[in-house]
Amino acid sequence: MKPVPEHSLILRVTGLFILPLLILFSLFLLLRGHNEPGGGFIAGLVAASAVALHMFFTSVEAARRMIAVDPRDLIGWGLLIAIASGLAPILSGRPFMEARWIEMTVPAFGLVKAGTPLLFDLGVYLVVTGTVLAILFSLAEDDVQ
Amino acid sequence: MNTLLAICVGVLYSAAIYLILRRSIVKLVIGLVLLSNASNLLIFTASGLTREAPPLIPEGESMPAIVADPLAQALILTAIVIGFGVLAFAVVLIRRAYEVVEADDMDQMKGTDT
Amino acid sequence: MSTNTLIVLPLLIPLLAAALCLASWRSVLAQRLISLVAVLGLLAAAVALVHGIWQDGIAVLHLGNWKAPYGIVVVADLLGAIMVLLAAITATAIALYSLGSLERAPEQFGYYPLMHLLIAGVCGAFLTGDIFNLYVWFEVMLVASFALLILGGERAQMEGAIKYVTLNLVSSALFLAAIGLLYGLTGTLNMADLAVKLADHQDNPMVEVVAGLFLVAFGIKAGVFPLFFWLPASYHTPRIAVSSLFAGLLTKVGVYALFRTFSLMFPLDEFVLRPVLLAMAGATMLVGVLGxxxxxxxRRILSFHIISQIGYMVMALALFTPLALIGGIFYIIHHIIVKSNLFLVAGLTYRLGGSYELKALGGLYKRAPWLAVVFLIPAFSLAGLPPLSGFFGKFILIRAGVDAGSWALVTVALIVGLLTLYSMTKIWAEVFWKPAPSEADPGVPPPGSLMILPVAMLCVLTVAIGIGAEPVYRLSERTAAQLLDPSGYINAVLGDQP
Incomplete structure (x- = not known):
């Protein structure tokens, strides 16, 4: 990105406030996805757009520093998690990709249902975030050169 | 409503084909975007329209008489996701192509044709 | 392991390999190791799959234990299993070749994950029993192929890629529209269920429209006349390993989709589109070979030959007699191996002569007689000389054409055979026989043993299919029988319902 120090003050300030909210919102979408509208894909897009916003009012390097991991790692690990969620039922002798659920009661939180579909969604979330960011970063870094 | 959507699909397809036939690569990609959206809208129309409830049934309740078909919506959603990925790639491609060829013109890209 | 579990392995192994390669993108060495293990594992799984299907019949897996026709099924009949085996053979050869030939840059920019993703898409398309899922696998394959095509970023690659991307996206949009109309018509997406439901819609002209859309969509992917123009514009531009992978597998996925839809969902016996398909087959053969x-x-000569060979396969489908289908399947088996091999041979020639232009090459017979042998085996097989694999494929097909009384098509097929021989002798005379135009050093490193090994392997396989044609014929025979009588497929997927 070209050195544009004169980013609008409004953009920078709102950006700083919105960033954590967007990340939280993306997690919210991720977690409610199984039973209600939401899910890994849309949550991943929201997370990626949060980082993209950060990139717009700072710089590509700052955005890369902020997410701390390389987008390619996100894609790889996300894909691995998604595949693992499909493989998990095979270990207990069930067909590939069958949904398996664990119910547990967490103190002060109530009943929590965790299962392989959630794991799958988490994988999708990481893949989508990683892919979008990889594309965005590579396009933005072209501008610098 | 069906007629209206059918006309929309037709308009989208014709606009897409018009844009694809242009020499400009940018217009070509916009045409491809329209083409995939036209197909999505076609699935939506072809699978039947209802004015009734969305296909989400709260726990414990039985299914109402008419609900929208969830499968068609799932298809469109998947197609949108795939279209998104493919078109993101296409945008990167035309950008790189523009850097190499330095023209937004299909006529400058005949090197591999003959 | 039961066959029903075995059929996810061809999807799972390449996907897992792609994920592992992506996760270890920092280390090229790790990616190479993963790739080697993965293709060998895929090969073993594919052999076991074909063996299992041969023994126990069609295998079906209901993903997530959701029963058909509501859930997504993975189905392996003999055709699907054979195609997976061929994909695995090609993948193994090309992975070995890539290990020996690629420079550092493509390896670092994601060649291996993309290759595995492409193989996963190809295998997924061969094994899915759901028409929308077929679309999804097509797209997985396409996205991977887009990225592989422009790996390197030269001008020719960009120009080729734009045509490739555009026409393939148009094809995908048509495919999607056809799926939408089909779903509106029948309310199902499971291919076996569609076969049952479409039988009740025989008089509906909409069925013909949908079938026509499928024909155009798959015709673009397969490179059938008059829809093939993206192929010779792009296939010669990327790295030779990528070209070879594309040549062996991508168009064949389109051919497979044509075979599947027009045997299962729209049986061609009395279908209106059959004369169209016959005409397309003849024109594809002729135009390809003339090109x-x-x-x-x-590489461009080889690209045009892909098109002409696709014509033979479409001819088999269009004739739609038992013998023709046997010939078609035999031909696909022979073609995938031979065509990938010829591209790899072109790569070896480049490493020795420093060019792909016939004019700039020469004298290679004197310098590398072994290369002449490994070129002649696939080249003569492609032209259809006995006792190599191509002879039997062509022989069965032409015999089937004579039986069906399609004299025009038989004549075209014979002429195209001759012209193919002409093309191959042209390459022979220019590259190997005539004296080298210059004594200058080619300026590229000579091929290593890892590049020669896969070529030799595929040559041995070509000879083996030619000499041991009997077992391959029996395999094709049973595959054709399954295609002609889809009730076995339908019962396997839906269970023995009333």
Whole structure:
């Protein structure tokens, strides 16, 4: 990105406030996805757009520093998690990709249902975030050169 | 409503084909975007329209008489996701192509044709 | 392991390999190791799959234990299993070749994950029993192929890629529209269920429209006349390993989709589109081979030959007699191996002669007689000389054409065979026989043993299919029987319902 120090003050300030909210919102979408509208894909897009916003009012390097991991790692690990969620039922002798659920009661939180579909969604979330960011970063870094 | 959507699909397809036939690569990609959206809208129309409830049934309740078909919506959603990925790639491609060829013109890209 | 579990392995192994390669993108060495293990594992799984299907019949897996026709099924009949095996053989050869030939840059920019993703898409398309899922696998394959095509970023690659991307996206949009109309018509997406439901809609002209859309969509992917123009514009531009992978597998996925839809969902016996398909087959053969005759670049000649060979396969489908289908399947088996091999041979030639242009090459017979042998085996097989694999494929097909009384098509097929021989002798005379145009050093490193090994392997396989044609014929025979009588497929997927 070209050195544009004169980013609008409004953009920078709102950006700083919105960033954590967007990340939280993306997690919210991720977690409610199984039973209600939401899910890994849309949550991943929201997370990626949060980082993209950060990139717009700072710089590509700052955005890369902020997410701390390389987008390619996100894609790889996300894909691995998604595949693992499909493989998990095979270990207990069930067909590939069958949904398996664990119910547990967490103190002060109530009943929590965790299962392989959630794991799958988490994988999708990481893949989508990683892919979008990889594309965005590579396009933005072209501008610098 | 069906007629209206059918006309929309037709308009989208014709606009897409018009844009694809242009020499400009940018217009070509916009045409491809329209083409995939036209197909999505076609699935939506072809699978039947209802004015009734969305296909989400709260726990414990039985299914109402008419609900929208969830499968068609799932298809469109998947197609949108795939279209998104493919078109993101296409945008990167035309950008790189523009850097190499330095023209937004299909006529400058005949090197591999003959 | 039961066959029903075995059929996810061809999807799972390449996907897992792609994920592992992506996760270890920092280390090229790790990616190479993963790739090697993965293709060998895929090969073993594919052999076991074909063996299992041969023994126990069609295998079906209901993903997530959701029963058909509501859930997504993975189905392996003999055709699907054979195609997976061929994909695995090609993948193994090309992975070995890539290990020996690629430079550092493509390896670092994601060649291996993309290759595995492409193989996963190809295998997924061969094994899915759901028409929308077929679309999804097509797209997985396409996205991977887009990225592989422009790996390197030269101008020719960009120009080729734009045509490739555009026409393939148009094809995908048509495919999607056809799926939408089909779903509106029948309310199902499971291919076996569609076969049952479409039988009740025989008089509905909409069925013909949908079938026509499928024909155009798959015709673009397969490179059938008059929809093939993206192929010779792009296939010669990327790295030779990528070209070879594309040549062996991508168009064949389109051919497979044509075979599947027009045997299962729209049986061709009395279907209106059959004369269209027959005409397309003849024109594809002829135009492809004439295009090749006019070319003087090694890879472009081969690209045009892909098109002409696709014509033979479509001819088999269009004739739609038992013998023709046997010939078609035999031909696909022979073609995938031979065509990938010829592209790899072109790569070896480049490493020795420094060019792909026939004019700039020469004298290779003197310098590398072994290369002449490994070129002649697939080249003569492609032209259809006995006792190599191509002879039997062509022989069965032409016999089937004579039986069906399609004299025009038989004549075209014979002429195209001759012209193919002309093309191959042209390459022979220019590259190997004539004296080298210059004594200068080619300026590229000579091929290593890892590049020669896969070529030799595929040559042995070509000879083996030719000499041991009997077992391959029996395999094709049973596959054709399954295609002609889809009730076995339908019962396997839906269970023995009333």
């Amino acid at each position: 090749a005759a006019a070319q003087f670049e090694f």
